[in-house]
Amino acid sequence: MIDLRAVSKWFGTFQVLKDCTTRVAKGEVVVVCGPSGSGKSTLIKAVNGLEPFQKGEIFVNGISVGDPRTNLPKLRAHIGMVFQNFELFPHMSITANLTLAQVKVLGRSREEAEAKGLKLLDRVGLLSQKDKFPGQLSGGQQQRVAIARALSMDPIAMLFDEPTSALDPEMINEVLDVMVELAREGMTMMVVTHEMGFARKVAHRVVFMDHGQIVEDCPKDDFFGSPRSERAQAFLSKILHH
Amino acid sequence: MAEMDWSVVWKYREALWDGMLTSLKLFAIALAGGIFFGTLLALARLARWKALSVPAAGFVNLIRAIPFIMAIFWFYFLTPMIVSKFTGQQGEAVGPFTSAVVAFIMVESAYYSEIIRAGIQSIPRGQPWAAYALGMNYRQSMVHIVLPQAFRNMLPVMLTQAVILFQDTSLVYVVALKDFLGAASKAGQLTGRIVELYLFVAVVFFLVCFAASWAVKRLQARLAVSR
Numbered sequence: 125m126i127d128l129r130a131v132s133k134w135f136g137t138f139q140v141l142k143d144c145t146t147r148v149a150k151g152e153v154v155v156v157c158g159p160s161g162s163g164k165s166t167l168i169k170a171v172n173g174l175e176p177f178q179k180g181e182i183f184v185n186g187i188s189v190g191d192p193r194t195n196l197p198k199l200r201a202h203i204g205m206v207f208q209n210f211e212l213f214p215h216m217s218i219t220a221n222l223t224l225a226q227v228k229v230l231g232r233s234r235e236e237a238e239a240k241g242l243k244l245l246d247r248v249g250l251l252s253q254k255d256k257f258p259g260q261l262s263g264g265q266q267q268r269v270a271i272a273r274a275l276s277m278d279p280i281a282m283l284f285d286e287p288t289s290a291l292d293p294e295m296i297n298e299v300l301d302v303m304v305e306l307a308r309e310g311m312t313m314m315v316v317t318h319e320m321g322f323a324r325k326v327a328h329r330v331v332f333m334d335h336g337q338i339v340e341d342c343p344k345d346d347f348f349g350s351p352r353s354e355r356a357q358a359f360l361s362k363i364l365h366h
Numbered sequence: 367m368a369e370m371d372w373s374v375v376w377k378y379r380e381a382l383w384d385g386m387l388t389s390l391k392l393f394a395i396a397l398a399g400g401i402f403f404g405t406l407l408a409l410a411r412l413a414r415w416k417a418l419s420v421p422a423a424g425f426v427n428l429i430r431a432i433p434f435i436m437a438i439f440w441f442y443f444l445t446p447m448i449v450s451k452f453t454g455q456q457g458e459a460v461g462p463f464t465s466a467v468v469a470f471i472m473v474e475s476a477y478y479s480e481i482i483r484a485g486i487q488s489i490p491r492g493q494p495w496a497a498y499a500l501g502m503n504y505r506q507s508m509v510h511i512v513l514p515q516a517f518r519n520m521l522p523v524m525l526t527q528a529v530i531l532f533q534d535t536s537l538v539y540v541v542a543l544k545d546f547l548g549a550a551s552k553a554g555q556l557t558g559r560i561v562e563l564y565l566f567v568a569v570v571f572f573l574v575c576f577a578a579s580w581a582v583k584r585l586q587a588r589l590a591v592s593r
Contacts, residue, residue: 174495201501211496215514224510225500277500 125150125281125312126171131180133166140166141177142336148281153313155323155344158333159359164316165208167333168285171314172196172203185280201229204274204282208290210266212258212273218245219254222273230277237276244272248302264295271302281312288319318363324348332356371559375566378553385549386570388463389535392545395467396535397528400474407479408486409508422479429476435537441469442541462543474531481523485516522586529578533571546570 126148133141140163148154156164169175171182173189173196182189187199212221222241226232232240245251248268250261258266267287274282284303288296300322307313307326317323323330323344330347332340332355340347340356351357375382410422429437445465489512497507517524539548550567554560 169495172499174498197498197501197503200499203499205496205499207492207496207499209490209492211490211492213493213496213511213515215518225497225502228506228510229501273500 125152125185126314127181127183128167128171129181129183131167131170131177131182133163133170133175133177133179140336141170143180144333144336144338145180146331146338146341148312148314150312151310152328153307153311153315153326154329154331155327156314156316156331156333157318157320157323157359158339162333163336164333165285168283168314168316171283172200172205174205197229201225201277202280204271204277204279206267206270206274206282206284206287208286210258210263210270210290212266212270214258216257217254218250218256218258218261218269221258221269222276225273226276241272241276244275245269248272249298262295263291264298267291267295267299268302271299271306275306281314282306284313284315284317286316286318288317320348320360320364332359334359370562372562372566374553374557374559374562377557378549378563381544381549381553382546382566385544385546388543389532389545389547392463392466392470392535392538393528393532396470396474396531399467399471400478400531401482401524403471403475404478404482405513407475408482411479411483412486426476426479429473430480434473434534435540437473438466438469438537438541441465441472462538462541466538466541466543470531470535474527477527478524481520481527482516484523485520486512488519489515518589521589522582525578525582525585529575529582532578533575536571 128144128146131141131144132139144163144167146154156168158164166175170177171184171189173194177190180190184199184203188194189196189199212218213224216224219238219241222245223234223237226237226240227234230237242251242254245254248271250265250268250272253261253265253269258269261269271287287303288299291299296319300319303313303315303322304326315322315327327344330340330342330344331338332347332351332353334355339353340351342352347356348360351360407422407426410418411426413419413422442462442465445468493511493515494507497511502510535545536547538545539551542548544552547567550563551560554563557563
């Protein structure tokens with residue numbers, strides 16, 4: 125489904141991604157973790173072409189993301205993305221946030237888009253908030269709306285870029301619950317996160333990055349049981365022993 | 367000087383009103399044109415494509431570096447020449463109003479483009495990203511997501527610029543266009559009551575601009591609360 129082959133990227137002379145190769149199969153949940161500045165966010169944004177890369181190839185559903193002939197908007201319409209800072213559109217109501225792209229991008233009718241959007245809003249437990257504006261919602265609520273917004277486009281895969289790291293601790297679980305449910309339904313997911321509890325619960329594989337490189341890429345149990353690299357061991361001991 | 371004769375204002379009310387209408391018409395066209403072309407210029411300047419951003423930046427910097435009154439002079443003398451070159455006809459192809467309109471739109475679009483550019487840059491990068499991630503193209507993300515927020519953020523500054531523009535319409539009197547100030551000036555010369563008429567002009571400008579500034583302040587307070 126998602127296939128990254130030796131992806132490299134430079135900001136000027138600084139190399140942020142070094143020959144990153146990994147893949148996410150259909151229905152698979154892959155967690156990407158690593159210290160900050162290791163290139164995780166850049167890597168996940170490269171998957172739907174938000175961050176251009178200079179070397180290597182990324183295929184999503186067989187379509188090359190880096191090929192200049194690829195119709196990126198069309199490809200992105202079917203890959204859901206959830207951002208660290210939610211990025212709801214603050215000048216629009218929750219309902220408008222959920223329906224805008226369905227109408228403008230997928231060409232659905234307003235009624236159809238609204239029915240779909242509100243069904244998903246109900247699923248994340250926020251139907252009563254449909255007429256409010258993003259600024260009136262808590263961070264956790266905003267992130268759940270953002271997930272519903274991404275799902276309203278009927279994505280074939282979902283990308284999460286640190287979806288809980290901007291949240292107050294008491295709101296993290298309400299967002300993770302939605303993501304766990306989604307994973308159990310068989311959604312293909314690539315998740316950049318430090319939430320190792322989430323990784324333990326639903327991930328199939330864990331990718332560990334450091335200094336722009338994929339240092340470890342293995343099944344979840346191997347990663348938590350006996351990470352091979354010293355850097356991954358050091359990282360795990362730092363974030364788990366608190 | 368000791369005795370003021372305010373009856374001249376009443377006597378020339380029609381000419382003054384006509385002048386005010388000319389000023390308002392110029393103001394409205396320059397404002398609409400300035401914001402429209404200013405938006406296009408701002409987008410061109412922010413474009414990744416150098417063939418767009420470099421000329422746009424050059425135009426804006428050139429216009430902003432010359433006095434407004436010079437731009438008005440230039441276009442008054444230049445537009446007839448350019449028009450006659452294209453049509454092959456001699457003489458005054460365009461009147462002072464049209465050339466003033468061209469000058470005002472060009473100057474205001476340069477000023478507005480800087481305001482709008484700052485407005486666009488004030489929108490966090492995640493917003494267009496979120497729009498792109500939902501499959502929107504550049505135009506859709508600008509029209510639906512970035513520009514509405516940018517205009518909202520920039521509304522007070524844009525209105526302040528509109529107040530300045532309204533005052534600047536009085537500059538057209540240098541190309542003998544009968545705007546509000548021009549009409550008052552003419553009446554003053556005919557009656558010898560220049561002081562009364564100029565005072566009247568000053569009071570009208572003050573009232574209009576003061577009211578507008580006050581409205582901007584109220585608006586700013588309201589936008590601050592709803593943020």
